[in-house]
Each structure stands twice: as C-alpha cells, then as structure tokens.
Amino acid sequence: MKHLFFYETELGIIGFAENGRAITNVIFGKHFNNTDYEEVETPLLKEAAKQLNEYLAKERELFDLPYTAAGTPFQHSVWDALKTIPYGQTCTYLDIAKQIGKPKACRAVGMANNKNPLPILIPCHRVIGSSGKLVGYGGGMDIKKALLALEKSKGDIIEI
Template sequence: MTVAVTATVHTVIDTPVGPLTLTAEDGHLTGIYFAIHRLRHRVPDFGLAVAGLPVFAETARQLGEYFDRQRQDFDLPLAPRGEPFQQSVWALLREIPYGATRSYGDLARDLGQPGAAQAVGVANGANPISIVIPCHRVIGADGSLTGYAGGLDRKRFLLALEQPPAEEAGRLF
C-alpha cells in the first residue's frame, strides 16, 4: 500500500522587493513571504528547502514578468490555508484590478457585511500569498496607506509599480 505524504517545501527567490520565500504543497503555491514576515506575523514552518519545482519556477517567472511590468494577472495553482471568511476576503482581493485600490470598507460591503471592515483588515493581514493575492491594493477609507506585512515602503513600491510610467500617464491612445 502506498501512502501519499503531503509536505510543505520552500525556496527563496530574489526580487526587486527583496528575497521572497515561496512555499508549496502538492504542486500548489501556499505562500509568498517577505523576510520580515517572521518578525511580525505567525508564519508556518517553511518545510524542506527544495529547488527546481515547477510551481516555484513558474511563480518566479510570473513574478519576474510582474516586476518588469509585463504581467498584470497571475495564473498559478494557489492553495492558501485559511478560515472560510479569510478565503472569501482573499477571493475578493484577487478581483481588485491591477493598478486599482479598494478600502477595507469597500471589501466588507462587497461581502454583504458592511460592518465588517475591521474583520476584513484582519483577514487581509493574514493573506499568506503576498503580491499574487494583492493585499497591497487595500488602503484606508481616507486613501491612506495602512499596514502591510512587507512594510509600507514595499507597499508604496508595489502600488507605484502598477501605475503607468510617467511618460505614458497623460497619453491618450
């Protein structure tokens, strides 16, 4: 009798926002973590270090395209772990268009729970797949930048990256 063993594995890639630890299980991406995540959040055990997995290679490729402004949407096999409410928030995050932002209140209203902005914020902060599930696109109701697991400088960088280059900003096509 053969028993399938599911184990979390990881690799680290270099990016313009610093090293990112990618985690996977059964060929599905389960996490993208900034180095400082460990200092501020509970992060799961990364498991065994493994290089060359197809899901890691594809994630690195798509992130590279994103940082080169050649990709706006990700097409990866995702398996973030979380409670049903968190999963519903993370699904909404993936619907925020590239270059756009939404507030916690906007997301709470979209969930049909207009009083749940704070709970949405907590779920947003627990997002294990940074960048690909774009929690950086969530801002305060007044337009201010709010907390980010990678730090506000990285959040600013990602939001600026998603804006048209200055020479294209005023151009009409």
C-alpha cells in the same frame, strides 16, 4: 513533501512555499517557520519566481499559478474579493466589507487581509484606508508603496 525556496528580487528576498500541487505561501524575507518544509527549488516554485519577475518588470498583470490558501470561510470571502480588484486600482477596507455583504466588518476585513498567506498573488496591497492613506502591509509599507507605484501607470491609484 512541502518545499520552499527564496529568491532575490528588486523588492528584497521573497520566498514561495508549495505543497506538491499548489503555492501555499508567499514570504517576504526569510521569516518563515520552515520546519515542515524542505528548502528545495521545484519546477512550480521556479515558475512562481518567473511570474513574479515578469510582474515586477511590468510584463504580467495576472498570475497563472495553482495556489491554495488555508483560512476560515470569512477570510476566504475577503481574499476572493481582493482577487476582483483590478491591476492598477485600489479600494478601501469598507469597499471590501460591503462587497462581501458585511459593511460593518471593516476591522475584520483588515485582519483577514493581514492573514493573507499569498500576498501579491492575492493582491492585498491594493487595499487602502478610507481616508485614501496607506495602512499596514505584512511585507512592510515600503513594499506596499513599491507595488502600488509599479501598478500606478496602469490604473487609477489614489495619490499618497
């Protein structure tokens, strides 16, 4: 059985979904097609919320949760590259494209970033435009700015 549960955080309502073994989605707001999910808090979902709160309180930089993301091999290559961006640092879509060996695939990297089902856990918020400006984020630009500001004291984030 698949489960999901929503939590009130300082970023607003954030939900987690799981498949009985791993977290499958992080959801901003209550915008999620939950027909396949039962809204029940499980120990795994409770642990995900605990770790998110620790992250938001600057008590955690890495998440220690089982998670799985449904996607194409290209999307997985992008998401794997995102996981290498250290806490408190940013990189560009071009940096990610080069890292995965596809330097002309900046737009495709952006689309894969947009399809990331596990934002925050797979830190797509750490990717910025080549000009140093913030560009789209599935949770909205206010949340992206808040996440980058949260991590700012720990690393070298480009001023916006």
